[in-house]
Amino acid sequence: MKSYRKELWFEIPSRRGFINITPTVEECLRESGIKEGLLLCNAMHITASVFINDDESGLHHDYEVWLEKLAPHAPVNQYRHNGYEDNADAHMKRQIMGREVVVAVTDSRLDFGTWEQIFYGEFDGRRKKRVLVKIIGE
Numbered sequence: 001m002k003s004y005r006k007e008l009w010f011e012i013p014s015r016r017g018f019i020n021i022t023p024t025v026e027e028c029l030r031e032s033g034i035k036e037g038l039l040l041c042n043a044m045h046i047t048a049s050v051f052i053n054d055d056e057s058g059l060h061h062d063y064e065v066w067l068e069k070l071a072p073h074a075p076v077n078q079y080r081h082n083g084y085e086d087n088a089d090a091h092m093k094r095q096i097m098g099r100e101v102v103v104a105v106t107d108s109r110l111d112f113g114t115w116e117q118i119f120y121g122e123f124d125g126r127r128k129k130r131v132l133v134k135i136i137g138e
Contacts, residue, residue: 002033005134008132008133009130009131010048011127011128012122013126014125016122017121029105034138037136038105038136039134039135041103041118041133042131043100043129044129044131044132047093047123049093049097051101052112085124090123
């Protein structure tokens, strides 16, 4: 069995944002040479997320509105976590959107359903954060 590991780095200039990282993850799969196996992709920071969904701007807007209703950023004094930082809402948004995805690798390709893409979700940006890609298989 082969194993491949790579860290991807992102720095979103705003507090929140979504990036389609599917092409970058596909490049990792090509580099790995793995034809059959599993790919794990996870955010290595507690205020960021990796998730799978449709690459459609209306959906991304809807996520932003929905997440802000569930865990509003302001007023920041509503959260006990906020002391040195003002990012308690980002921790909650990450919890909702998830930490990682696992995708089957079949015939050297990500075995996606229709419209599925991998996204990096940032909820407390303006600094560099990592995403781990780990692939195992043959």
